[in-house]
Amino acid sequence: MTTADHGRQLHLNAFLMNTGHHEASWRLPESDPYAHVELDHYVHLARIAERGTFDSLFLADGPQLWGNIAQRPAGALEPLTLLTALATATRDIGLIATASTSYNSPYNLARKFASLDIISGGRAGWNIVTTAGAEAARNFGLDAEPAHAERYARAGEFLDVALKLWDSWEDDAIVGDKASGVWGDDAKVHPPRHRGTYFSVEGALNVPRSPQGYPLLVQAGSSEDGKTFAARYAEAVFTAQQTLADAQAFYADLKSRTRQAGRDPEHIKVLPGIVPVIGSTQAEARAHEQVLEEHIVHTHGVQRLEQLLQLEPGTLELDARLPADLPPESAIEGARSRYTLVVELARRERLTVRQLIGRLGGGRGHLTFAGTPEQVADAIESWFTQGAADGFNIMPAVLPSGLDAFVDHVVPLLRARGLLRTEYGPRTTLRERYGLPRPANQYVTAPAPVLV
Amino acid sequence: MTTADHGRQLHLNAFLMNTGHHEASWRLPESDPYAHVELDHYVHLARIAERGTFDSLFLADGPQLWGNIAQRPAGALEPLTLLTALATATRDIGLIATASTSYNSPYNLARKFASLDIISGGRAGWNIVTTAGAEAARNFGLDAEPAHAERYARAGEFLDVALKLWDSWEDDAIVGDKASGVWGDDAKVHPPRHRGTYFSVEGALNVPRSPQGYPLLVQAGSSEDGKTFAARYAEAVFTAQQTLADAQAFYADLKSRTRQAGRDPEHIKVLPGIVPVIGSTQAEARAHEQVLEEHIVHTHGVQRLEQLLQLEPGTLELDARLPADLPPESAIEGARSRYTLVVELARRERLTVRQLIGRLGGGRGHLTFAGTPEQVADAIESWFTQGAADGFNIMPAVLPSGLDAFVDHVVPLLRARGLLRTEYGPRTTLRERYGLPRPANQYVTAPAPVLV
Ligand SMILES: Cc1cc2nc3c(=O)[nH]c(=O)nc-3n(C[C@H](O)[C@H](O)[C@H](O)COP(=O)(O)O)c2cc1C
Ligand SMILES: Cc1cc2nc3c(=O)[nH]c(=O)nc-3n(C[C@H](O)[C@H](O)[C@H](O)COP(=O)(O)O)c2cc1C
Numbered sequence: 003m004t005t006a007d008h009g010r011q012l013h014l015n016a017f018l019m020n021t022g023h024h025e026a027s028w029r030l031p032e033s034d035p036y037a038h039v040e041l042d043h044y045v046h047l048a049r050i051a052e053r054g055t056f057d058s059l060f061l062a063d064g065p066q067l068w069g070n071i072a073q074r075p076a077g078a079l080e081p082l083t084l085l086t087a088l089a090t091a092t093r094d095i096g097l098i099a100t101a102s103t104s105y106n107s108p109y110n111l112a113r114k115f116a117s118l119d120i121i122s123g124g125r126a127g128w129n130i131v132t133t134a135g136a137e138a139a140r141n142f143g144l145d146a147e148p149a150h151a152e153r154y155a156r157a158g159e160f161l162d163v164a165l166k167l168w169d170s171w172e173d174d175a176i177v178g179d180k181a182s183g184v185w186g187d188d189a190k191v192h193p194p195r196h197r198g199t200y201f202s203v204e205g206a207l208n209v210p211r212s213p214q215g216y217p218l219l220v221q222a223g224s225s226e227d228g229k230t231f232a233a234r235y236a237e238a239v240f241t242a243q244q245t246l247a248d249a250q251a252f253y254a255d256l257k258s259r260t261r262q263a264g265r266d267p268e269h270i271k272v273l274p275g276i277v278p279v280i281g282s283t284q285a286e287a288r289a290h291e292q293v294l295e296e297h298i299v300h301t302h303g304v305q306r307l308e309q310l311l312q313l314e315p316g317t318l319e320l321d322a323r324l325p326a327d328l329p330p331e332s333a334i335e336g337a338r339s340r341y342t343l344v345v346e347l348a349r350r351e352r353l354t355v356r357q358l359i360g361r362l363g364g365g366r367g368h369l370t371f372a373g374t375p376e377q378v379a380d381a382i383e384s385w386f387t388q389g390a391a392d393g394f395n396i397m398p399a400v401l402p403s404g405l406d407a408f409v410d411h412v413v414p415l416l417r418a419r420g421l422l423r424t425e426y427g428p429r430t431t432l433r434e435r436y437g438l439p440r441p442a443n444q445y446v447t448a449p450a451p452v453l454v
Numbered sequence: 455m456t457t458a459d460h461g462r463q464l465h466l467n468a469f470l471m472n473t474g475h476h477e478a479s480w481r482l483p484e485s486d487p488y489a490h491v492e493l494d495h496y497v498h499l500a501r502i503a504e505r506g507t508f509d510s511l512f513l514a515d516g517p518q519l520w521g522n523i524a525q526r527p528a529g530a531l532e533p534l535t536l537l538t539a540l541a542t543a544t545r546d547i548g549l550i551a552t553a554s555t556s557y558n559s560p561y562n563l564a565r566k567f568a569s570l571d572i573i574s575g576g577r578a579g580w581n582i583v584t585t586a587g588a589e590a591a592r593n594f595g596l597d598a599e600p601a602h603a604e605r606y607a608r609a610g611e612f613l614d615v616a617l618k619l620w621d622s623w624e625d626d627a628i629v630g631d632k633a634s635g636v637w638g639d640d641a642k643v644h645p646p647r648h649r650g651t652y653f654s655v656e657g658a659l660n661v662p663r664s665p666q667g668y669p670l671l672v673q674a675g676s677s678e679d680g681k682t683f684a685a686r687y688a689e690a691v692f693t694a695q696q697t698l699a700d701a702q703a704f705y706a707d708l709k710s711r712t713r714q715a716g717r718d719p720e721h722i723k724v725l726p727g728i729v730p731v732i733g734s735t736q737a738e739a740r741a742h743e744q745v746l747e748e749h750i751v752h753t754h755g756v757q758r759l760e761q762l763l764q765l766e767p768g769t770l771e772l773d774a775r776l777p778a779d780l781p782p783e784s785a786i787e788g789a790r791s792r793y794t795l796v797v798e799l800a801r802r803e804r805l806t807v808r809q810l811i812g813r814l815g816g817g818r819g820h821l822t823f824a825g826t827p828e829q830v831a832d833a834i835e836s837w838f839t840q841g842a843a844d845g846f847n848i849m850p851a852v853l854p855s856g857l858d859a860f861v862d863h864v865v866p867l868l869r870a871r872g873l874l875r876t877e878y879g880p881r882t883t884l885r886e887r888y889g890l891p892r893p894a895n896q897y898v899t900a901p902a903p904v905l906v
Pocket of ligand 1: 061062063064100129130131132133134221222223224225226227228229240241242275337338339340395
């Protein structure tokens with residue numbers, strides 16, 4: 003049974019991160035503290051996700067070393083590099099790498115994604131980020147983070163250039179005529195000759211057009227600028243939502259913005275994140291969660307929270323609430339929507355700093371859901387059928403065990419309910435898994451329809 | 455028998471390019487005109503090279519589409535991406551990728567090489583190039599190629615920054631103490647805090663130190679600036695040499711410059727390129743060569759030669775010699791030493807433009823040698839034992855068949871003469887294959903010697 007046999011089905015993405023999304027996961031007896039820089043760990047995870055017929059797997063990234071390496075596993079293999087190695091170890095699953103529009107050149111990045119798309123047989127995806135934070139900026143010759151609006155302006159131009167580069171070879175530009183000695187048709191190569199505000203890029207890409215034309219375009223910004231960008235370019239959107247109502251509002255907003263941008267709202271898939279903590283009973287699931295919380299080092303959490311909220315070190319007290327006079331979202335140049343989500347969560351549930359850190363420890367603002375496989379499947383189904391999601395970003399608290407548990411116990415329920423494919427079927431592209439059309443080449447005029 | 459059992463042994467590097475180094479190779483019946491963008495082609499080649507116990511394989515690169523795609527296979531998979539895929543398909547062979555210091559950021563590039571080094575178990579190498587030509591410059595926001603001297607100045611600073619980044623984690627920075635919740639030792643992380651002419655890079659790399667410390671540093675510039683750079687940084691040098699005398703002079707010069715730079719001349723390995731065309735008799739080898747020459751399209755060769763020599767289109771005539779009034783090497787901002795090599799070859803052998811194109815068609819200036827396996831082995835041995843080479847860059851005219859022929863027929867002779875390892879032995883790093891020491895970390899003070 004493949005997607006085609008069913009009505010609407012879930013799209014599942016496995017968000018792979020170190021020994022799991024819970025910040026204390028590395029301290030569990032089962033965890034390998036070196037896992038995040040070992041290929042075998044990721045090969046193992048990718049194969050579990052393929053067993054669960056996920057659409058894709060995903061690696062987050064930022065070009066900086068975060069904070070203090072004492073606190074938890076730091077650093078990561080560069081995602082495009084790691085995904086290329088995983089491409090050869092898997093067959094069907096999509097491979098989504100994060101890369102920054104602020105700290106890359108379009109020519110180099112477009113080429114790397116085209117290469118990964120070719121090597122993986124059309125399974126490449128790009129999580130487009132603008133990269134918050136001064137740490138990253140200072141690794142690339144800047145003194146401070148570029149303003150939020152400027153990062154998105156650059157991102158827009160970056161995409162326009164990258165799309166020109168990916169279209170710079172028509173699909174049939176290679177002729178390969180040995181007899182005449184003509185290898186390619188030069189008329190089917192279209193140098194961008196782009197001169198813009200942030201970039202000047204003259205020549206065509208030095209890679210032929212890839213199986214998907216270009217990688218699946220994924221995005222996760224939730225600010226105004228972020229959503230405008232998504233409506234224009236994104237084919238899948240990752241988002242952190244804490245309540246069904248918030249998720250429904252976000253979903254409706256994004257679909258309507260996409261329609262307004264002149265695109266089919268079916269062509270943007272919205273995937274909220276969920277951190278499932280699974281037990282055979284609800285009590286067992288809660289106990290798992292408890293063990294993880296007990297391993298949190300709260301002083302570290304305070305430091306990170308002060309950074310996110312742009313507060314002086316030492317402002318927050320563990321057993322008090324957040325200060326009342328926090329700045330408005332518009333004053334935040336970093337990760338804007340994350341800021342608002344955290345502040346609203348703390349206020350809505352009247353959490354102390356200690357409690358807030360406990361809530362964020364699991365999924366950094368994503369919905370954490372502890373329960374039985376049935377309860378997890380119910381939660382997924384209810385968001386999916388009530389206009390809150392086209393699928394989910396699955397973010398296990400502990401890896402690999404949490405992904406194993408999801409695939410062994412939740413996936414069969416979703417399949418039995420007809421919500422998830424039972425097998426991949428023939429090899430195909432990532433974009434087709436997500437039910438999206440292959441993009442046309444902007445330089446090719448569609449042939450006139452044949453009249454019969 | 456591994457290297458240790460012998461005296462001095464050859465280092466062999468397989469320079470893999472499309473369907474072969476001869477520009478007309480793609481037109482042979484055996485060749486696949488899409489091969490250069492197919493992973494399987496390269497996996498196949500890498501496995502042949504491993505069968506031949508080569509030290510390494512190598513991919514050339516430039517971030518631009520060269521000339522007209524009508525002429526011959528154009529474009530290429532991005533080398534770091536392709537080599538990462540090959541890392542998972544091989545076990546022992548070193549993996550050398552070309553990347554440009556002019557069109558990359560040190561932070562991104564250092565990270566990619568560290569990731570490949572981890573994923574390949576210490577088999578990464580970097581062919582450091584400054585990238586000649588305005589085409590590349592115009593893909594990265596510049597109007598013209600930066601001057602030769604400036605490219606090398608930037609390359610030097612690039613290396614200094616990259617070396618700081620690769621050393622920014624001490625080898626034992628990861629503690630992984632689950633009980634106390636301390637993952638890493640922050641005192642063993644050293645942010646570069648670099649502020650220079652071309653780069654400002656503040657923070658530590660976000661990848662721990664890799665198996666080799668950093669990739670094997672390879673270089674191929676033969677100009678004054680190029681050789682000065684090599685003497686300072688390179689551990690292996692690729693070079694194009696047409697005669698034994700020239701190769702000996704280059705070898706002696708580079709070793710002496712390396713000594714003057716305060717390094718051990720044994721720690722820089724010189725590898726001239728050779729394009730072997732093998733036949734069971736010399737006549738058969740010549741016939742192979744003839745077939746290839748007949749497939750050259752001379753009008754294409756004229757265009758490329760005019761570009762290299764910085765002449766107006768239409769200046770050269772096929773059956774005349776090169777003009778007498780060519781500019782001196784110092785007037786060339788592009789690939790300086792290639793320019794001189796080509797001009798000297800034409801003058802020394804009094805070649806017409808047509809003949810020169812025939813000579814360059816095979817190896818673009820590298821030594822082409824057509825003969826029996828014994829003759830090829832003799833040529834290799836004679837350069838190796840007469841102070842002209844520490845090994846060779848093997849550049850088959852046709853791929854895969856030319857690499858197969860070399861491994862099946864020349865490699866056994868080299869092994870029988872004790873010049874080449876007969877098996878890899880235990881897994882080890884690329885640097886150890888080349889007989890080079892693992893680099894110390896610049897931030898670690900060597901422990902005081904223990905007195906007994
Ligand atoms: C599931 C998810 C994954 C994300 N991954 C990354 C990432 O890998 N790198 C990054 O810089 N930002 C990442 N983000 C952050 C967003 O890209 C975006 O920067 C953030 O939401 C702030 O953008 P905004 O200011 O438009 O809200 C992620 C967000 C979500 C929800
Ligand atoms: C075997 C070999 C391989 C080379 N590969 C590359 C390459 O991949 N990319 C590149 O830009 N230059 C390449 N070069 C050119 C050199 O890096 C260098 O740019 C050229 O020799 C001109 O440098 P020079 O001006 O210092 O002589 C190669 C040269 C040789 C001999």
